[in-house]
Amino acid sequence: MAACILKNVSSCGFKLLLHTPRHVVKSNIRARQFCVSVKVLADRYYTDKHEWISVDGNTGRVGISDYAQDKLGEVVYVQLPEIGQELERDGECGCLESVKAASEIFTPMAGTVTEINHLVSDTPKLINDHPYSKGWLFELKLSDSSQLKELKNEDQYNEYIKSLD
Incomplete structure (x- = not known):
């Protein structure tokens, strides 16, 4: 076996x-x-601000990295962008509040919000428990897929976070 x-x-x-x-x-x-x-997990791309995006065709799903949720602590409140909202790359689009601090959410790529994860609004701890699956934040219809080249792949992101500690 x-x-x-x-x-x-x-x-x-x-x-x-x-x-x-x-x-x-x-x-x-x-x-x-x-x-x-x-x-x-290997198909995710990351920002220096610790958001991730996974891309499937012209759609991107956004969340925060495991590193970010760990540093933030237990998430108790989530403010997400609205469906239909146009977002610019690196633009502020929401907020996470934890028992330790509040942190803005930035979008890794430009696009229009097509879906939000209502589960994290009702149960913010999903972001801590499942940052790469059930704890995703929102989906975008991407307006410029070439922006993906400017993000870090998993190996690059892991090297980046090692340099922070």
Whole structure:
């Protein structure tokens, strides 16, 4: 079974997965699910202000990074942009309040807000517990996809946050 798991895991193309403990990956199905979740994370792009965006076609989904939510502390209030609102790249578009501080939300790319995550308005702690999945903030119809080149990929962002600590 271990050889089967390693074969499925290595087919994802992520060296990190080769070190996954056997008790974490209990079946071929779980191995594939784990590969998919890591691949999704690798497709995120980041700003120096710790927002992330994942892009699918002409749509971008925005949230804050795990690093940001950790530094902010438990999020207790979320103010999101309105659907239909036009946002400029790096423009302020909302606010997060935590038990420690308040922090503005900036959009990584220009576009029009098409959807907001009502779950985080009702349960702000989702941002802390699931910053890359259930804790996303809003979606944009992108107006200039070339702006993606100006953002950091996951490796660049990880190097950047290492320089901050």
